[in-house]
Amino acid sequence: MGGQPLFILSEDSQRTQGRDAQSSNIMAGKAVAEAVRTTLGPRGMDKMLVTTSGDVMITNDGASILRQMDIEHPAAQMIVEVAESQEDEVGDGTTTAAVIAGNLLAEAEDLIEQDVHATTIVEGYHEAARIALEAIDEQVLEIDVDDDILAQVAESSMTGKGTGNLSPDVLAETVVETVRRVDSEDGVKRDDIHVHAQVGASSSATELIEGIVLEEEPLHDEMPTTIEDANIAIIDVDLGVRTGDIDAEYSIESIDQLNAAIDAETSELRETAQTVVDSGVDVLFTTKDIDDRIAAVLADEGILAFEVKNRGARQVAGATGAARVGAVADLSEEDFGQADRVRTETYGDDDLVFVEGGATAEAVTLFIRGGTEHFINELNRTLKDALDVVTAALDSGEVVPGAGATEIAIADRIRSAAAGIEGRKQLAVTAFADALDVVPRTLAANTGTDPIDALVDLRAAHETDGRAGLVTDGESVTVADPIELGVVDPADVKREAIESATEAATMIVRIDDVIAAE
Numbered sequence: 038m039g040g041q042p043l044f045i046l047s048e049d050s051q052r053t054q055g056r057d058a059q060s061s062n063i064m065a066g067k068a069v070a071e072a073v074r075t076t077l078g079p080r081g082m083d084k085m086l087v088t089t090s091g092d093v094m095i096t097n098d099g100a101s102i103l104r105q106m107d108i109e110h111p112a113a114q115m116i117v118e119v120a121e122s123q124e125d126e127v128g129d130g131t132t133t134a135a136v137i138a139g140n141l142l143a144e145a146e147d148l149i150e151q152d153v154h155a156t157t158i159v160e161g162y163h164e165a166a167r168i169a170l171e172a173i174d175e176q177v178l179e180i181d182v183d184d185d186i187l188a189q190v191a192e193s194s195m196t197g198k199g200t201g202n203l204s205p206d207v208l209a210e211t212v213v214e215t216v217r218r219v220d221s222e223d224g225v226k227r228d229d230i231h232v233h234a235q236v237g238a239s240s241s242a243t244e245l246i247e248g249i250v251l252e253e254e255p256l257h258d259e260m261p262t263t264i265e266d267a268n269i270a271i272i273d274v275d276l277g278v279r280t281g282d283i284d285a286e287y288s289i290e291s292i293d294q295l296n297a298a299i300d301a302e303t304s305e306l307r308e309t310a311q312t313v314v315d316s317g318v319d320v321l322f323t324t325k326d327i328d329d330r331i332a333a334v335l336a337d338e339g340i341l342a343f344e345v346k347n348r349g350a351r352q353v354a355g356a357t358g359a360a361r362v363g364a365v366a367d368l369s370e371e372d373f374g375q376a377d378r379v380r381t382e383t384y385g386d387d388d389l390v391f392v393e394g395g396a397t398a399e400a401v402t403l404f405i406r407g408g409t410e411h412f413i414n415e416l417n418r419t420l421k422d423a424l425d426v427v428t429a430a431l432d433s434g435e436v437v438p439g440a441g442a443t444e445i446a447i448a449d450r451i452r453s454a455a456a457g458i459e460g461r462k463q464l465a466v467t468a469f470a471d472a473l474d475v476v477p478r479t480l481a482a483n484t485g486t487d488p489i490d491a492l493v494d495l496r497a498a499h500e501t502d503g504r505a506g507l508v509t510d511g512e513s514v515t516v517a518d519p520i521e522l523g524v525v526d527p528a529d530v531k532r533e534a535i536e537s538a539t540e541a542a543t544m545i546v547r548i549d550d551v552i553a554a555e
């Protein structure tokens with residue numbers, strides 16, 4: 038082959054190779070992790086994110102921030118995925134995972150400068166991650182994970198988040214109570230927990246509803262607002278005058294004929310209404326329409342009726358055991374569901390219906406209220422994290438000390454193990470330990486404490502006392518045993534953070550060629 042150059046890529050595609058590719062990927066990954074660093078821990082700050090359409094979100098939640106940031110760089114995108122998989126797997130620890138991933142990349146960059154080959158770094162990181170997981174097992178507290186510990190887990194995940202004037206310890210108790218409600222022999226049924234955030238009334242009330250909450254209003258003003266021991270029916274058909282599938286026209290030639298037609302229609306409606314009334318139903322949900330005149334009859338008879346969306350109908354069916362019915366004539370007792378109470382409430386412009394004490398489901402709803410949409414949304418995210426960590430802790434029964442103590446212990450363990458590892462891989466293993474120091478260091482920085490001093494103090498305390506974290510308690514920040522001050526995290530949150538951060542970092546380090554099509 039001589040002379041002629043050979044083009045295999047289109048002219049518009051861009052290609053970066055070797056060190057350039059590595060360093061630009063690493064830089065992008067680090068930048069993403071850096072973006073969430075200041076939100077970590079009880080003194081983490083919030084971020085305000087504005088979408089292109091002008092919507093504003095104020096949040097402290099790592100995964101939410103990264104998701105909203107609309108990140109395009111493929112390597113940066115991988116760090117976003119770290120946070121997302123962390124969120125999917127365990128629900129919390131997203132900032133921690135992203136920050137560790139970013140620091141694994143920063144350490145890798147140094148190693149590459151020292152001519153440590155990417156493959157060696159990857160091997161060393163995997164080795165270190167394995168040691169880290171063992172170290173986490175050792176950190177698992179040998180205690181019974183009871184309600185007090187669960188409340189501590191919940192509170193640890195909530196301190197520093199937007200809970201407004203709702204005190205975290207009261208919220209933590211509500212969260213534990215909620216999770217306990219759906220705990221069974223097969224584990225926690227997390228899907229049975231709903232959170233309903235209601236804007237309005239700067240109330241500090243958060244209630245646990247034993248059932249579901251739907252945003253629907255009764256079809257008629259005169260309907261009852263509360264029904265106890267309710268028979269519940271769900272019907273998927275219009276309640277009104279039958280309309281044919283074909284267009285038909287009647288020609289009416291006299292007033293008598295017109296009256297007869299109206300009478301026929303009225304009696305048909307009355308008959309339909311009567312069938313509903315006779316069935317013995319107390320509360321009727323329909324996914325279709327109900328004629329106003331039928332609604333008026335139902336109201337007269339003390340029946341409560343709602344038009345709901347398909348999703349709402351499914352929830353009602355799940356909670357009350359009602360079977361969905363396709364024809365009015367089929368309404369019968371055996372298809373009814375039951376609930377202890379169905380009640381309607383109005384909050385500002387919103388009408389809500391509460392279906393409580395349903396016969397078939399243990400579905401519960403955390404009903405939260407607060408002043409503004411922003412506050413409610415962030416509280417929603419905070420409670421979701423808290424519900425997830427309590428679920429994780431209860432399901433596995435494993436918790437570890439928080440406030441950076443576990444990370445210090447892992448790093449210590451990795452450093453001791455590194456001594457026995459030959460060659461340059463040792464450098465990579467040690468670098469992994471250094472990357473974990475970022476968690477206590479960041480907790481320190483975010484409280485305004487000098488990160489280097491804090492780390493030195495922490496390590497010293499870890500040496501002598503065996504367990505030490507940088508604990509924020511009210512106004513003070515001290516090196517102390519996190520357990521004594523009730524700062525505990527589920528072990529699974531730490532495991533997942535190590536695994537997902539390692540996976541993303543090693544994947545990024547291994548890339549030495551980026552070919553981007555136009």
Ligand code: ADP
Pocket residue numbers: 076077078079081098099129130131132133134192193194196438439440441480507508509510524525526
């Ligand atoms: P993430 O998204 O990683 O969950 P957070 O902002 O929720 O980030 O911070 C979690 C970290 O804060 C954990 O390491 C946890 O142990 C720590 N933490 C929670 N409460 C305290 C506290 N009172 N003092 C010090 N650290 C705490």
Ligand code: MG
Pocket residue numbers: 129130131194422
């Ligand atoms: Mg958290």
